[in-house]
């Protein structure tokens with residue numbers, strides 16, 4: 010910064026260890042949260058090799074098993090390194106008859122993003138009352154340390170806690186069990202668990218994460234999700250229960266009716282079931298005049314790091330910028346493994362990397378390039394909308410949508426996935442061009 014010119018962050022690293030050392034000193038807040046790096050590599054190359062390994066037929070038969078043929082594409086999908094349409098198309102090519110199950114799971118991600126687009130920051134508030142018989146204020150506000158440290162004594166829960174922190178990934182079933190344990194067996198507010206997941210998951214996403222937590226908690230579903238030991242043992246091939254010191258006397262022993270009576274003793278008398286109001290989807294207006302820009306810059310953000318994204322395709326070769334949002338990094342306190350994953354994605358893209366206040370940095374970059382506008386990829390995140398508004402006070406901003414996964418009719422009700430999916434599933438099963 011010696012001449013008042015914002016310094017770009019480094020892009021030249023001999024190996025991963027050198028990158029990690031640089032990130033540890035450049036992002037001390039994230040390193041203080043957890044300085045460990047996950048084995049999963051960021052970037053399109055790694056994403057494409059993971060995509061080449063998907064097996065939609067085995068997926069449909071085994072996805073609920075912890076050892077099942079799940080894709081592990083979530084971190085790439087979360088950051089748009091792969092699009093949902095690309096994965097859908099690949100699944101249809103590989104196994105046209107068996108792809109439906111995988112496509113419907115991709116549909117959950119698309120659905121949650123659309124709900125996020127409607128409720129924005131409301132994703133942090135209970136969307137509905139708990140249907141557990143407990144009032145929201147009776148849930149603890151913070152996570153007990155035995156859970157985050159993996160020291161509850163429950164072999165399964167402790168293993169999931171360690172795996173989350175070490176790998177930045179958990180199988181969907183493990184996420185459901187861990188979330189149910191936190192919210193229902195320990196009576197902790199789902200928001201505390203959601204923040205913990207977002208700090209560590211490489212796919213951490215306020216849309217899929219918070220709304221899944223709310224689904225488990227029952228603040229975005231008709232009933233709380235719980236499990237018993239038999240269920241966990243079935244889908245884990247018994248690997249945790251076998252050696253668990255609490256085997257036979259753990260919190261999860263017993264039939265569902267017994268557990269429900271113990272966990273939700275007030276449910277039937279105190280919880281009136283009220284049908285929640287519809288959540289209406291309205292498509293965003295994407296009018297733009299790309300042709301009016303003769304010398305644009307591209308601003309990339311964390312929802313689309315695909316080298317074939319609409320912005321990079323439409324204006325390939327234009328000066329391109331990424332900005333680490335320093336204030337947000339402090340606010341959200343994500344771990345270093347998430348930063349490393351994103352950084353590796355950026356290193357495969359032709360992009361200048363900076364840090365600071367995002368809108369201010371984009372405008373400074375645009376001014377230095379004598380740009381007449383900013384091109385970017387669409388996002389449903391409320392933070393994106395705020396930055397876009399600030400940019401638009403100074404320069405035209407062109408927001409380009411990605412190839413849609415489905416095109417739901419305006420006004421469709423997003424309150425429950427199953428009702429929504431019945432209406433759009435047929436179109437999701439068609440390959441897009």
Ligand SMILES: Cc1cc2nc3c(=O)[nH]c(=O)nc-3n(C[C@H](O)[C@H](O)[C@H](O)COP(=O)(O)OP(=O)(O)OC[C@H]3O[C@@H](n4cnc5c(N)ncnc54)[C@H](O)[C@@H]3O)c2cc1C
Nearest residue numbers: 079080081082083114117118181184212213214217218221
């Ligand atoms: C408490 C909780 C928190 C979660 N937090 C996140 C999160 O922060 N980010 C995230 O992407 N997913 C989240 N999920 C959803 C799901 O668990 C993960 O997407 C999935 O486990 C990722 O593994 P995979 O790529 O092997 O999935 P696969 O089973 O192979 O599915 C393929 C893709 O479909 C999408 N998908 C599958 N299941 C779901 C689902 N239930 N909800 C939304 N998308 C789905 C994902 O993009 C996934 O990569 C959460 C689920 C729970 C219960």
